[in-house]
Amino acid sequence: MNNISFRMLRFALILLITALSIGVVAAFIFFDIGTFNQYLPFYKLRPMHVSASVFWIFTAAQGGLYVYSNEYFKPEKNNPFLLNISSAIWMATTILILLSFVLGNFGGREYWEFPPIFAIPLLLSWLLLAIHFFKMLFKKGGKFPVFIWMWSTGLIFFLLTYTEANLWLFPWFRENIIRDITVQWKANGAIVGSWNQIIYGTAFYLMTKISGDEDVAFKWQSFFFYFLGLTNLIFNWGHHTYNLPAANWIRNVSYIISMTEWVFLINIMQSFKSKLSESKKFANIIPYRFLLASEIWVFLNLILAILMSIPAINIYTHGTHITVAHAMGTTIGINTMILFASIFYIFSNKDQSLIQKNKSNINLAIWISNISLLIFWVALIIAGIIKGYYTVSQNVAFETTMQHVRPFLWIFAISGVFIAATLTYLSVILLKTKTR
Numbered sequence: 541m542n543n544i545s546f547r548m549l550r551f552a553l554i555l556l557i558t559a560l561s562i563g564v565v566a567a568f569i570f571f572d573i574g575t576f577n578q579y580l581p582f583y584k585l586r587p588m589h590v591s592a593s594v595f596w597i598f599t600a601a602q603g604g605l606y607v608y609s610n611e612y613f614k615p616e617k618n619n620p621f622l623l624n625i626s627s628a629i630w631m632a633t634t635i636l637i638l639l640s641f642v643l644g645n646f647g648g649r650e651y652w653e654f655p656p657i658f659a660i661p662l663l664l665s666w667l668l669l670a671i672h673f674f675k676m677l678f679k680k681g682g683k684f685p686v687f688i689w690m691w692s693t694g695l696i697f698f699l700l701t702y703t704e705a706n707l708w709l710f711p712w713f714r715e716n717i718i719r720d721i722t723v724q725w726k727a728n729g730a731i732v733g734s735w736n737q738i739i740y741g742t743a744f745y746l747m748t749k750i751s752g753d754e755d756v757a758f759k760w761q762s763f764f765f766y767f768l769g770l771t772n773l774i775f776n777w778g779h780h781t782y783n784l785p786a787a788n789w790i791r792n793v794s795y796i797i798s799m800t801e802w803v804f805l806i807n808i809m810q811s812f813k814s815k816l817s818e819s820k821k822f823a824n825i826i827p828y829r830f831l832l833a834s835e836i837w838v839f840l841n842l843i844l845a846i847l848m849s850i851p852a853i854n855i856y857t858h859g860t861h862i863t864v865a866h867a868m869g870t871t872i873g874i875n876t877m878i879l880f881a882s883i884f885y886i887f888s889n890k891d892q893s894l895i896q897k898n899k900s901n902i903n904l905a906i907w908i909s910n911i912s913l914l915i916f917w918v919a920l921i922i923a924g925i926i927k928g929y930y931t932v933s934q935n936v937a938f939e940t941t942m943q944h945v946r947p948f949l950w951i952f953a954i955s956g957v958f959i960a961a962t963l964t965y966l967s968v969i970l971l972k973t974k975t976r
């Protein structure tokens with residue numbers, strides 16, 4: 541069991557380092573300096589970076605789920621045959637996808653720009669993981685804490701939404717452009733909702749472990765927020781499709797659902813006070829620091845997301861760097877921070893020595909990565925506001941718009957180097973930790 545989990549988590553860390561290195565190169569190539577763009581064109585680097593990032597998140601989330609579900613269900617027979625096959629298929633497919641990019645074999649759609657045939661092994665691997673998980677769940681039976689509900693939801697919804705993301709392969713979907721884009725944007729929005737269920741479930745599990753307060757995972761408030769998250773997963777994708785000529789009631793429902801996110805926001809603000817007293821107690825625990833950072837990023841990104849869901853603002857932000865800020869602000873600030881909390885927790889349970897020896901450097905890396913991410917995120921938002929303003933209101937040439945945007949893209953690229961350096965350092969520490 542341990543071996544598969546550590547293999548999966550190490551593989552995830554290598555994917556992260558790959559994503560970071562390609563991201564930095566892509567950010568500088570964007571300025572078309574010298575002849576580099578000829579050899580490493582941005583349009584190829586972008587899907588490589590995005591895929592490596594998405595697979596970092598999925599792989600690390602699954603690796604954590606292997607460990608925690610085993611810890612929670614304590615299966616009698618510790619023979620994860622299905623898991624072994626599932627993880628082997630997942631890792632082999634990920635490598636083949638990255639290789640196909642290197643060989644120039646693209647295909648697929650936004651965020652999944654690899655040949656669509658790879659969807660089959662990915663779905664198969666996920667299905668095996670889900671079967672393994674639900675077998676343990678039904679065997680245990682009884683009343684389950686909220687994180688088990690979240691993991692179950694994420695496992696089922698990924699199967700549904702990722703299948704939906706591939707519906708364009710059928711002519712009935714592909715041949716009508718509006719139908720095609722609506723389904724694609726809807727599916728991509730909901731896929732993120734499903735991985736968030738798994739990752740937020742992980743954060744919940746870690747918080748109960750760190751604080752030792754297991755009751756919180758059974759409280760009605762926790763379930764209320766779980767159901768709110770589930771409603772958002774199912775309906776709030778509508779704000780991804782405002783610009784399409786869909787029925788008005790779809791827009792209205794999704795707008796109202798998106799606005800329920802204010803409830804999350806108010807809840808976070810209220811819990812900050814208790815977080816401050818908590819942080820005095822747990823500040824020395826590295827996973828807790830990552831969780832606290834992720835909570836601040838939930839807060840910041842929620843404000844941005846709520847604003848972006850308002851149709852009058854969405855017209856300006858759609859397709860600008862604000863969308864990129866939203867995507868990277870959440871995948872780095874929230875998902876990556878929680879996943880680091882999870883991997884540090886798992887690895888330090890195995891061997892503390894290297895992590896303890898480098899504790900002050902690790903803390904410094906957490907600070908630098910988060911401050912750089914703040915600069916990176918704000919620079920993208922400002923670049924997006926300028927682009928949205930000139931494109932929608934001013935009707936000027938694209939080059940004029942880009943002249944105003946470019947200084948902020950430089951700030952974005954330079955702060956990206958700091959994010960990449962610090963997250964690579966943290967990954968290397970984990971990769972060097974002995975787990976046998």
Ligand code: HEM
Pocket residue numbers: 556559560563564565566567570586589590593594863864865867868871872876952953955956957959960
């Ligand atoms: C954990 C680390 C990271 C994750 C999870 C991540 C994730 C993503 C995602 C999901 C997108 C797609 C955004 C969209 O289409 O709206 C993206 C785009 C991009 N990322 Fe990252 N990223 C990471 C780190 C970085 C770093 C350190 C850089 C370096 C500057 C970087 C540079 C870029 C660039 C240039 C794009 C393309 C933006 C565009 O198309 O205009 N990323 N990233």
